[in-house]
Amino acid sequence: MLILVLNSGSSTLKYSVVDSCSKRSLRHEVAEWTVADGQAPPPLPDLDFADAGAPVAAVAHRVVHGGPGSSGPAELTEATLRAIEQATVLAPLHNEPALAVIRHAFARYPGLPQVAVFDTAFHHDLPEHARRYAVPEHWYQQHGLHRYGFHGISHASVAQQAAAFLQRPPADLRLITLHLGNGASASAIAGGRSIDTSMGMTPLEGLVMGTRGGDLDIGAALHVARREGLNPNQLEQVLTRDSGLAGLCGDSDMRAILARCEQGDSRAQLALSVYCYRIRKYIGAYFAALGGLDALVFTGGVGENAAAVRASACEGLTALGIAVDSQKNALTSTDRPRAIQAEESAVAVLVIPSHEDLEIARQTQDFLAQR
Numbered sequence: 304m305l306i307l308v309l310n311s312g313s314s315t316l317k318y319s320v321v322d323s324c325s326k327r328s329l330r331h332e333v334a335e336w337t338v339a340d341g342q343a344p345p346p347l348p349d350l351d352f353a354d355a356g357a358p359v360a361a362v363a364h365r366v367v368h369g370g371p372g373s374s375g376p377a378e379l380t381e382a383t384l385r386a387i388e389q390a391t392v393l394a395p396l397h398n399e400p401a402l403a404v405i406r407h408a409f410a411r412y413p414g415l416p417q418v419a420v421f422d423t424a425f426h427h428d429l430p431e432h433a434r435r436y437a438v439p440e441h442w443y444q445q446h447g448l449h450r451y452g453f454h455g456i457s458h459a460s461v462a463q464q465a466a467a468f469l470q471r472p473p474a475d476l477r478l479i480t481l482h483l484g485n486g487a488s489a490s491a492i493a494g495g496r497s498i499d500t501s502m503g504m505t506p507l508e509g510l511v512m513g514t515r516g517g518d519l520d521i522g523a524a525l526h527v528a529r530r531e532g533l534n535p536n537q538l539e540q541v542l543t544r545d546s547g548l549a550g551l552c553g554d555s556d557m558r559a560i561l562a563r564c565e566q567g568d569s570r571a572q573l574a575l576s577v578y579c580y581r582i583r584k585y586i587g588a589y590f591a592a593l594g595g596l597d598a599l600v601f602t603g604g605v606g607e608n609a610a611a612v613r614a615s616a617c618e619g620l621t622a623l624g625i626a627v628d629s630q631k632n633a634l635t636s637t638d639r640p641r642a643i644q645a646e647e648s649a650v651a652v653l654v655i656p657s658h659e660d661l662e663i664a665r666q667t668q669d670f671l672a673q674r
Contacts, residue, residue, distance in 0.1 A: 304671075305329070305357050306664040307350065307412075310365040311404045313337070313396040313485075316345050320359065321664035328660055338400040344407045362408050362417045363667040365456060365659065367397035367506070369421035371447055374428070376670040379405060379417040387419070393451075393505045396543065418670055420663045425455025426490070426497045433499040433592075450508075452500035454482040458490040460662035461602045461655040466495075468640040469598060469651060477593040479586055481616070482657065483606035485513035485555065489582070491589035499592050501585055507542055510585065511578045513555035516546035518581070548574050557605045557612065564611075579615035586616070590623050598651040599625060607636045607654055613643065617652065624649030 304324060310317040314337050320330040334345035350359045364379070370390035377383050384405070391398040408417060434450050435443065442448045458480045465480075466473040473495035480490045487510040491499040501509025501517070511517045519542070528538045549555040551574035554563070563571035590596050601613055610632045617627045626648040634641070636654055644652040 304361075304668055305359045306667050307348070307359050307362045308365070308660040308663045308667075309347070309362065309404055309408060310659060310663070311344075311397070311401040313400065316400070316404060317660070318348060319660035319664075320348075321660055322357075323664045323668040326661055326665070328658075331660070336400070338403050344400075344404045347408060347411045350412065359415065361667055361671060362412055362415050363663050364401060364405055364408070364417065364419050365422065365663055366401045366405075366419045367422045367453060368394035368451065369419065369423055373421040373424050375424050376418050376420045376666050378670075378674075379409075379419050383419060394453075397506075416671065418667045420456060420666050422453045422455045423451045425459045426450070426452030426500050428496065429500070430498055436503075448504055450500070450503045451505075452488070452490070452497065453502045453506050454486065454488045454490075455497070456659045456662050456666075457482045457602060457657040458488075458492065458497065458500070460657045460659060461600050462492050462495060463662075464640050464655050464658070465598050465600050465651075465653055468642075468653065468655070471597075476597045477595055478598050478600060479589045479593070479596060480600045480602065481582060481586075481606055482603045483510075483582075483601065483609075483612065484603035486515070487512045487517075487603070487605070489585040489589060491592050493593055499589060511551075511581045512547045513557075514544050514547045514549045516542060516550060548578060551577060557609055561609065561611055575612075575615065579612060579618075582612075582616040583618070583620065586620065586625070587623065596623065596625075596650050598653055600653045600655055602655050602657045607656055613652075613654070625652060627652055 306321050306323050308319045308321055316334045316336050318332055319328045321328050336345050366387055368390040370386045372386060387398055387402060436448055438448055461480050462478055465478055466476055478492040480492060482488050486506060489501040489510060490497050507515050509517045552570040554560050560571045560574055564575055605612055613632055614627055617625050626645040627643055628645040631643040638656055640653055640655040642651055642653055
């Protein structure tokens with residue numbers, strides 16, 4: 304079965320044609336695009352892939368936030384679209400472009416089934432103690448305040464790949480997966496299931512990110528909002544687009560920050576220290592939540608390519624059995640999983656490409672087979 308996977312990001316549209324049986328991506332392209340600019344989505348591909356040996360059977364869309372009902376893939380119907388629209392307020396940078404691409408795809412491929420695969424679904428069944436916030440009960444009942452979690456497609460993909468690489472059943476493994484890119488999140492995974500994750504009801508909570516600050520005292524944000532006269536929308540803008548690494552040093556691109564660190568730039572060095580310290584804090588917390596650890600997994604653009612970040616994030620964790628081999632860590636990342644732990648490390652430390660397109664196609668194929 305061939306599946307066209309459309310992955311709408313905040314500034315890009317990626318498409319892949321995936322053979323879900325052989326688990327191979329036959330075509331892969333990326334187009335720069337920002338829905339906030341008022342532009343129409345980039346042209347979608349023709350489905351005449353004569354060299355693929357089979358027609359495209361379905362279109363699969365990555366959707367970041369599906370709202371409270373998104374526990375797995377869903378066929379895109381009017382009801383599904385309404386749920387995505389209602390959840391857009393919680394993930395505006397991602398749901399808005401996804402909706403634009405979905406509407407474009409309905410017009411472009413009217414005869415094909417179209418399926419949404421949600422980033423929140425992997426975390427849908429978090430234990431209640433990890434899922435709930437300590438807020439008034441009616442905030443939960445009336446407004447749905449609880450932890451949703453994100454990057455679930457990536458976390459699910461690398462968890463499966465880690466089990467295969469270690470030649471152990473997923474049910475036997477305790478994993479911490481770190482998706483580090485412009486957005487960043489950590490997940491504690493036990494027996495193949497997410498038991499905690501750093502992002503919350505929105506993608507603002509947790510690790511330091513490119514333009515999002517992660518964990519923050521809400522009282523501090525309210526204090527500044529009062530003093531500067533910021534309304535809620537303006538405050539959200541600052542926390543979403545002007546914070547994180549960009550807020551600390553003016554750059555959101557880790558490659559630029561690492562280059563500045565090499566030149567002795569103190570603001571860049573501070574940004575890197577804050578970024579990696581937050582990762583270490585979450586590793587320690589999730590080690591405790593899991594009751595031990597079998598493997599620590601790095602993925603995402605930063606996680607896969609920034610050796611300095613991996614080394615710093617793992618620094619001082621030998622008491623937890625985590626040690627990185629500097630030579631293995633310095634090697635260029637490949638398209639396959641690799642181990643970078645030192646010989647004395649009791650915990651496997653892995654670098655694994657997430658292959659979100661393959662995971663989206665796998666979930667779509669399973670969903671269509673069960674209809």
